[in-house]
Amino acid sequence: xxRTRAREAVIRLLASRHGPFTTDEIHxxxxxxxxxxxxxxxxxxxxxxxxxLATIYRILAKFSEAGVVTRSDFGDGVxxxxxxxxxxxxxxxxxxxxxxxxxxxxxxxxxxxxESLRKLGFTRLSHRLEFFARCPACAAK
Amino acid sequence: xxRTRAREAVIRLLASRHGPFTTDEIHxxxxxxxxxxxxxxxxxxxxxxxxxLATIYRILAKFSEAGVVTRSDFGDGVxxxxxxxxxxxxxxxxxxxxxxxxxxxxxxxxxxxxESLRKLGFTRLSHRLEFFARCPACAAK
DNA sequence: ATATGTGCAAACGTTTTGCAACTTC
DNA sequence: GAAGTTGCAAAACGTTTGCACATAT
Numbered sequence: 001x002x003r004t005r006a007r008e009a010v011i012r013l014l015a016s017r018h019g020p021f022t023t024d025e026i027h028x029x030x031x032x033x034x035x036x037x038x039x040x041x042x043x044x045x046x047x048x049x050x051x052x053l054a055t056i057y058r059i060l061a062k063f064s065e066a067g068v069v070t071r072s073d074f075g076d077g078v079x080x081x082x083x084x085x086x087x088x089x090x091x092x093x094x095x096x097x098x099x100x101x102x103x104x105x106x107x108x109x110x111x112x113x114x115e116s117l118r119k120l121g122f123t124r125l126s127h128r129l130e131f132f133a134r135c136p137a138c139a140a141k
Numbered sequence: 142x143x144r145t146r147a148r149e150a151v152i153r154l155l156a157s158r159h160g161p162f163t164t165d166e167i168h169x170x171x172x173x174x175x176x177x178x179x180x181x182x183x184x185x186x187x188x189x190x191x192x193x194l195a196t197i198y199r200i201l202a203k204f205s206e207a208g209v210v211t212r213s214d215f216g217d218g219v220x221x222x223x224x225x226x227x228x229x230x231x232x233x234x235x236x237x238x239x240x241x242x243x244x245x246x247x248x249x250x251x252x253x254x255x256e257s258l259r260k261l262g263f264t265r266l267s268h269r270l271e272f273f274a275r276c277p278a279c280a281a282k
Numbered sequence: 283a284t285a286t287g288t289g290c291a292a293a294c295g296t297t298t299t300g301c302a303a304c305t306t307c
Numbered sequence: 308g309a310a311g312t313t314g315c316a317a318a319a320c321g322t323t324t325g326c327a328c329a330t331a332t
Binding site for chain 1: 215234238262270
Binding site: 283284285286287288289290291292293294295296297298299300301302303304305306307 | 308309310311312313314315316317318319320321322323324325326327328329330331332
């Protein structure tokens with residue numbers, strides 16, 4: 001894993017704000033940050049102003065594979081990424097039906113969580129839950 | 142909602158077998174079933190032999206909107222559909238990491254379900270859980 | 283020096299759409 | 308006959324890939 005400006009910019013974004021980001025959001029932010037020459041203060045005018053979207057995809061694939069970031073999927077056909085929680089803490093999200101903003105939630109107690117969300121003012125609550133596993137038939141092969 | 146042969150074929154497939162189906166699977170099955178002229182026994186040789194994929198998408202969109210079918214998303218970039226459970230029973234799925242087969246699961250008690258899945262021989266268990274709601278900020282608008 | 287990362291452009295697979303012809307009611 | 312549905316072809320969308328060039332170690 002080499003240290004490059006694009007990769008640093010991705011990490012910087014993910015570390016600075018939370019909530020998962022789409023590839024496109026990351027791309028726009030990283031391009032902007034590279035444009036400003038923020039990456040290497042020693043080099044005021046960077047050779048490359050922006051970053052290719054394909055590069056962002058490749059960076060996220062690598063990071064994902066390396067366990068640095070985790071991928072989320074809210075069922076809208078767009079992948080989202082966030083820094084793998086430092087403490088390795090497993091978590092989920094509430095996604096707003098109106099503005100689409102996602103907020104992290106700790107723990108897996110469904111009833112309890114729905115109740116606290118309701119108390120916080122969240123309405124029209126629903127959830128999606130999927131289990132992934134190796135099924136008995138495939139384990140037997 | 143008009144009654145057409147393609148729509149009948151979609152319903153027939155979804156009603157005959159369970160587990161959610163991809164659009165492609167539905168398309169292939171419906172085309173085959175229309176080919177055989179099974180739809181209208183009174184007309185042995187149907188005018189149209191197959192069904193367009195775009196039509197399947199449109200049918201599923203309509204049905205989904207009407208609440209006849211529900212859409213699932215396993216994060217592999219393909220939408221899946223199944224008949225909205227007759228009794229309106231809310232349920233989830235276990236998706237095999239190896240063969241990809243999905244089986245329905247009743248209820249939402251995460252711990253309990255993981256345990257029973259383990260007892261059934263499912264291994265390498267993980268889950269994805271997302272909440273959807275209208276957030277307080279959007280409710281205030 | 284070598285392995286690795288990048289930009290660009292083209293391809294991919296799923297899903298959506300415009301339009302004219304055709305069914306269903 | 309009017310409203311709704313379909314086929315076809317083309318486009319949109321997020322994502323992936325091949326290749327030559329550039330970069331980090």
